[in-house]
Amino acid sequence: MSEIKLSENKVNELIKLCEAYGNQPGELINILHKAQDTFGYLPREVQEIIARQLGIPVSKVYGVVTFYSFFTMTPKGEHPISVCMGTACYVRGAEKVLDEFKRVLGINVGETTSDGKYSLSSLRCVGACGLAPVVLIGEKVYGRIVPGDVEKILKELD
Known part of the structure; x- marks a missing residue:
């Protein structure tokens, strides 16, 4: 992974964030x-700064980041696409929808397109089972999606 260099402003913002939580490890x-x-x-650089501020090993921060699926160490695309793979969505063909996004975008789950426009992930349940299969793009919910809808949806986003 290429190293990023945070600006001094971003580093200071991160330090202030940690200070707002009293630099307490329990607030990680x-x-x-x-x-x-x-x-x-x-x-990695963000994790190192947080670890230093909280006085804990970077390995602990990394362990939390990699344990919880909410956290990501790779940048998301301008349009983050999440396909629900909960039971209702899965039974109604979500896997085929996900496969079509992978095919059209040329990326796998957890990846971002080289132009930074799209990232792809899967979720366990969105809570919109009546609309299954469901796709979230940013905050917008797309329901009753079939593989044939994928290219049309992507064209709308361009």
């Missing part, structure tokens, strides 16, 4: 959530 998950909201993801 809350700090990581806020940091991911700020940066869009949690690269």
Whole structure:
């Protein structure tokens, strides 16, 4: 993974974030959530700064980041696409929809297109089972999606 260099402003913002939580190791998950909201993801440099501020090993921060599926160490695309793979969606063909997104975008789950426009992930349940299969793109919910809808949806986003 290529090394990013955070600007001094971003480093200071991260330090202030940790200070807002009293630099308490018990606030690690809350700090990581806020940091991911700020940066869009949690690269190694961000994890190292948080560890230093909280006085804990980087390995502990990394362990939390990799344990919880909410956290990501890779930047998300401008249009993050999440395909629900919960039971209702799966039974109604979500896997074929996911396969079509992979084919059209040329990426796998957890990856971002080289132009940074799209990233692809799968979720366990969106809670919109009546609309299955469901795809989330950013905050927008697309329901009753079939593989044939994928290219049309992507064209709308361009």
